Amino acid sequence: xxxxxxxxxxxxxxxxxxxxxxxxxxxxxxxxxxxxxxxxxxxxxxxxxxxxxxxxxxxxxxxxxxxxxxxxxxxxxxxxxxxxxxxxxxxxxxxxxxxxxxxxxxxxxxxxxxxxxxxxxxxxxxxxxxxxxxxxxxxxxxxxxxxxxxxxxxxxxxxxxxxxxxxxxxxxxxxxxxxxxxxxxxxxxxxxxxxxxxxxxxxxxxxxxxxxxxxxxxxxxxxxxxxxxxxxxxxxxxxxxxxxxxxxxxxxxxxxxxxxxxxxxxxxxxxxxxxxxxxxxxxxxxxxxxxxxxxxxxxxxxxxxxxxxxxxxxxxxxxxxxxxxxxxxxxxxxxxxxxxxxxxxxxxxxxxxxxxxxxxxxxxxxxxxxxxxxxxxxxxxxx
Amino acid sequence: xxxxxxxxxxxxxxxxxxxxxxxxxxxxxxxxxxxxxxxxxxxxxxxxxxxxxxxxxxxxxxxxxxxxxxxxxxxxxxxxxxxxxxxxxxxxxxxxxxxxxxxxxxxxxxxxxxxxxxxxxxxxxxxxxxxxxxxxxxxxxxxxxxxxxxxxxxxxxxxxxxxxxxxxxxxxxxxxxxxxxxxxxxxxxxxxxxxxxxxxxxxxxxxxxxxxxxxxx
Numbered sequence: 001x002x003x004x005x006x007x008x009x010x011x012x013x014x015x016x017x018x019x020x021x022x023x024x025x026x027x028x029x030x031x032x033x034x035x036x037x038x039x040x041x042x043x044x045x046x047x048x049x050x051x052x053x054x055x056x057x058x059x060x061x062x063x064x065x066x067x068x069x070x071x072x073x074x075x076x077x078x079x080x081x082x083x084x085x086x087x088x089x090x091x092x093x094x095x096x097x098x099x100x101x102x103x104x105x106x107x108x109x110x111x112x113x114x115x116x117x118x119x120x121x122x123x124x125x126x127x128x129x130x131x132x133x134x135x136x137x138x139x140x141x142x143x144x145x146x147x148x149x150x151x152x153x154x155x156x157x158x159x160x161x162x163x164x165x166x167x168x169x170x171x172x173x174x175x176x177x178x179x180x181x182x183x184x185x186x187x188x189x190x191x192x193x194x195x196x197x198x199x200x201x202x203x204x205x206x207x208x209x210x211x212x213x214x215x216x217x218x219x220x221x222x223x224x225x226x227x228x229x230x231x232x233x234x235x236x237x238x239x240x241x242x243x244x245x246x247x248x249x250x251x252x253x254x255x256x257x258x259x260x261x262x263x264x265x266x267x268x269x270x271x272x273x274x275x276x277x278x279x280x281x282x283x284x285x286x287x288x289x290x291x292x293x294x295x296x297x298x299x300x301x302x303x304x305x306x307x308x309x310x311x312x313x314x315x316x317x318x319x320x321x322x323x324x325x326x327x328x329x330x331x332x333x334x335x336x337x338x339x340x341x342x343x344x345x346x347x348x349x350x351x352x353x354x355x356x357x358x359x360x361x362x363x364x365x366x367x368x369x370x371x372x373x374x375x376x377x378x379x380x381x382x383x
Numbered sequence: 384x385x386x387x388x389x390x391x392x393x394x395x396x397x398x399x400x401x402x403x404x405x406x407x408x409x410x411x412x413x414x415x416x417x418x419x420x421x422x423x424x425x426x427x428x429x430x431x432x433x434x435x436x437x438x439x440x441x442x443x444x445x446x447x448x449x450x451x452x453x454x455x456x457x458x459x460x461x462x463x464x465x466x467x468x469x470x471x472x473x474x475x476x477x478x479x480x481x482x483x484x485x486x487x488x489x490x491x492x493x494x495x496x497x498x499x500x501x502x503x504x505x506x507x508x509x510x511x512x513x514x515x516x517x518x519x520x521x522x523x524x525x526x527x528x529x530x531x532x533x534x535x536x537x538x539x540x541x542x543x544x545x546x547x548x549x550x551x552x553x554x555x556x557x558x559x560x561x562x563x564x565x566x567x568x569x570x571x572x573x574x575x576x577x578x579x580x581x582x583x584x585x586x587x588x589x590x591x592x593x594x595x596x597x598x599x600x
């Protein structure tokens with residue numbers, strides 16, 4: 001969809017704003033450029049609609065080199081939302097929204113229809129159409145700013161810190177609203193911000209830049225889990241990394257590696273004996289290769305005691321399991337959502353490797369609250 | 384009082400004609416002024432370096448004594464309406480030029496960038512963004528310029544262009560105060576009336592969305 005090839009921008013006076021940038025994005029991706037001021041993120045974005053011309057290199061949209069296109073034509077095919085909203089104060093909301101359709105010579109009634117349709121997307125009523133921007137609140141104005149960029153159904157939208165001027169609460173709700181909108185419309189977004197929380201919240205992929213160069217590119221999880229260098233770590237902030245830690249742990253790190261198991265060919269009395277010895281009320285059933293096949297619990301044994309002999313006869317094969325490299329966050333959600341007492345953990349060959357129980361969750365909570373204190377205590381002892 | 388009524392009685396139709404002539408000379412000069420100064424003012428916002436020089440020149444022209452300018456055109460264009468209109472045109476340019484320049488220059492940069500980034504051509508930005516937003520300031524310049532010109536057009540009579548100046552000069556030459564008054568009062572009334580009408584026009588021309596929102600401009 002969008003591809004940068006050796007893109008460099010040197011401003012008059014010799015300042016290099018962007019240096020040999022190479023990256024590629026897929027359609028429908030929400031891409032966030034982030035970095036400290038002066039890192040070249042805005043320059044990079046503005047090169048996409050040629051508000052700034054690259055000094056060398058090429059940028060492709062759907063395989064076409066944008067530098068060979070007419071800039072005005074190009075910009076009409078790309079939505080653009082700027083920081084200070086930039087609604088035209090002398091135009092009504094409808095005129096603002098349908099500016100590009102007007103330049104594209106759509107007939108008046110089609111423009112009005114489109115404007116109505118768009119207002120619905122952000123839950124604003126039709127009577128806003130004939131109002132003027134100064135009659136709207138900041139949040140409403142920026143909604144219109146976003147709609148204006150969607151008016152001609154542009155597949156790609158550039159956004160330059162669009163929510164920066166709003167108060168935190170409005171910003172937060174607009175972010176949610178916009179992310180939903182983006183997902184339902186399948187737009188590709190290039191979004192510039194210096195707000196890390198906003199970036200993590202919105203981005204499918206983050207592009208971290210410094211001094212005109214790409215430092216790291218990846219999903220928010222990837223970057224939080226493995227910051228490329230100390231700059232990224234510092235930029236993300238220690239606090240955020242700490243907060244993110246429980247989220248990015250894998251199940252493998254927190255599971256109990258010795259689940260109580262039984263094989264299908266064992267008799268029910270043996271199963272009862274194991275439960276009694278281990279003080280558990282259910283057993284995971286595996287075959288001889290340790291592959292998880294199901295589970296049994298006390299209730300099931302109780303109901304079928306007279307009829308059956310083997311574990312294999314009564315086991316429930318609907319055992320839900322998680323992969324060992326999946327995120328703790330996800331498994332917790334599953335446990336809570338399904339009201340389960342535990343989740344078996346399997347490897348890529350469906351072999352049982354562990355179990356996450358509610359007790360493991362308590363451990364995680366304990367660690368995240370008191371873990372650091374314990375670590376400090378230990379350090380003091382050593383010191 | 385009697386003499387004034389008598390004067391009006393014998394001269395009213397001529398006075399109306401001269402008032403019309405006066406108005407006509409001023410308005411034609413202003414229209415030329417608008418045709419030149421508005422586009423020039425917008426063009427100058429693109430080249431701020433040149434803008435300083437042109438504004439300077441226009442400022443100097445403004446300080447030339449009006450009689451001198453009128454007299455200057457006699458050898459080139461002879462006497463009559465034509466040189467008068469041209470001389471007045473020079474005076475009309477500066478206020479309109481300066482206001483157009485300031486008005487357009489004062490438009491928030493992010494609005495222009497929004498326009499450019501959305502894919503408006505240079506002309507579309509002028510047509511849909513810059514002129515509508517700068518119109519109150521441009522109109523103020525036009526108003527100011529027109530009122531000035533109605534005053535200065537009195538001097539046009541000096542080079543045979545007619546107008547209400549004729550009465551004032553006759554009055555001065557013949558020492559007939561009623562002639563001076565017959566010239567001066569209609570000039571004042573004309574100026575006030577035109578100012579009032581242009582004020583209405585200014586309000587009408589200002590887009591509704593920015594009528595009460597000054598910070599937008």
